[in-house]
Amino acid sequence: MATPLAATPAESGAAESAAARTALGTAEQLALFRTMVEIRRVEEGLVRAHQNGLVHGACHTYVGQEAIAAGVCAHLRPSDVVFSTHRGHGHALAKGVAAQEIAAELFGRETGCSHGRGGSMHLFKPEVGMMGTSGIVGPCILLAAGAGYSFRLQRTDNVAVAFFGDGASNNGAFHEGINMASVWDLPVLFVCENNQYATEVPYHTVSRNPDVAAKAAAYGLPSVIVDGNDILAVHAAAGEAVRRARGGGGPTLLECKTYRTRAHSEGMRDAGYRTAEEVNAWKERCPIKRFRSHLLEAASASSAELDQVEREVDALVANALAFAKDSPWPDPAMVTQHVYRSEGRAGGSVG
Numbered sequence: 001m002a003t004p005l006a007a008t009p010a011e012s013g014a015a016e017s018a019a020a021r022t023a024l025g026t027a028e029q030l031a032l033f034r035t036m037v038e039i040r041r042v043e044e045g046l047v048r049a050h051q052n053g054l055v056h057g058a059c060h061t062y063v064g065q066e067a068i069a070a071g072v073c074a075h076l077r078p079s080d081v082v083f084s085t086h087r088g089h090g091h092a093l094a095k096g097v098a099a100q101e102i103a104a105e106l107f108g109r110e111t112g113c114s115h116g117r118g119g120s121m122h123l124f125k126p127e128v129g130m131m132g133t134s135g136i137v138g139p140c141i142l143l144a145a146g147a148g149y150s151f152r153l154q155r156t157d158n159v160a161v162a163f164f165g166d167g168a169s170n171n172g173a174f175h176e177g178i179n180m181a182s183v184w185d186l187p188v189l190f191v192c193e194n195n196q197y198a199t200e201v202p203y204h205t206v207s208r209n210p211d212v213a214a215k216a217a218a219y220g221l222p223s224v225i226v227d228g229n230d231i232l233a234v235h236a237a238a239g240e241a242v243r244r245a246r247g248g249g250g251p252t253l254l255e256c257k258t259y260r261t262r263a264h265s266e267g268m269r270d271a272g273y274r275t276a277e278e279v280n281a282w283k284e285r286c287p288i289k290r291f292r293s294h295l296l297e298a299a300s301a302s303s304a305e306l307d308q309v310e311r312e313v314d315a316l317v318a319n320a321l322a323f324a325k326d327s328p329w330p331d332p333a334m335v336t337q338h339v340y341r342s343e344g345r346a347g348g349s350v351g
């Protein structure tokens with residue numbers, strides 16, 4: 001099947017121009033590199049664990065899209081909030097949820113960030129502003145608009161972020177959420193990760209316009225399209241949008257052109273709707289490989305330094321997976337805890 005890809009900015013050119021623009025020092029660039037490597041390694045570890053029967057429930061990986069979570073969340077404070085999707089491990093990690101809490105959650109253990117009750121699509125940690133991954137496509141856009149409204153009422157300068165896929169942009173929630181945020185100038189960043197497929201449905205078959213960002217014009221908010229596999233481009237565009245939101249300038253729709261290089265979900269077939277050539281071409285555009293090359297070419301880091309980061313991340317992720325595997329299961333007697341409200345009602349203590 002011939003699957004025309006939406007035009008992406010020429011990757012090397014985009015990387016160079018973003019690099020030329022970046023005011024980031026070595027430490028900040030190394031931090032972005034570390035976050036992307038950590039997301040990738042956690043996903044690879046979860047894939048192996050899924051194959052070994054240790055992960056319970058679905059597992060949609062973020063492999064190939066790491067630059068987006070890393071580039072956006074680098075601008076966020078713990079008091080800013082993120083609403084995520086079914087493909088949200090990277091968002092949770094970049095927002096500050098520890099790898100071991102995520103691994104333990106997918107393993108169904110008490111030490112997981114949702115005490116093993118939720119799994120991959122219920123990663124919550126409000127203390128760091130991670131307001132949840134979700135199996136329902138679209139509502140994260142409305143939730144972020146609502147959080148932005150609450151920040152406005154509370155007179156804070158916090159920012160709400162919604163991450164969502166191209167598939168969500170044809171959901172009514174997208175149109176209602178960005179319209180409300182736009183008319184009320186809410187402090188929200190809408191990040192569309194256009195990986196060009198919704199499960200097996202190519203975006204060009206469900207939208208005449210390949211650019212989700214174009215829809216912003218209908219609602220009067222600014223939009224930007226970036227190469228989502230270029231960490232410096234994502235970081236620069238997200239920085240501007242977050243500054244605008246924090247300063248009272250209203251929301252932005254940021255479209256990141258990207259690609260998932262693994263199956264929609266672990267264990268699902270990954271054939272018949274896209275070609276191996278297409279997948280391989282995008283593997284060549286791997287955001288981590290590209291940033292590594294850039295850091296070396298720009299002499300911002302040595303290969304020994306980058307290898308050291310990778311070794312540290314490898315150790316952290318190995319520990320996280322071992323921690324998850326060795327963690328206790330939730331106590332079956334607590335199964336109804338957090339299900340029913342137990343205060344302020346006659347006979348309300350159910351759990």
Ligand SMILES: Cc1ncc(C[n+]2csc(CCOP(=O)(O)OP(=O)(O)O)c2C)c(N)n1
Pocket residue numbers: 086087135136137138164165166167168169195197198199264
């Ligand atoms: C409201 C709703 N409709 C349909 C689904 C089934 N579904 C799960 S993932 C998915 C594809 C989503 O595609 P996209 O938003 O592009 O995200 P991606 O998987 O590409 O990251 C669909 C349709 C769902 N979970 N929720």
Ligand SMILES: [Mg+2]
Pocket residue numbers: 165166167193194195196197198199
């Ligand atoms: Mg998609």
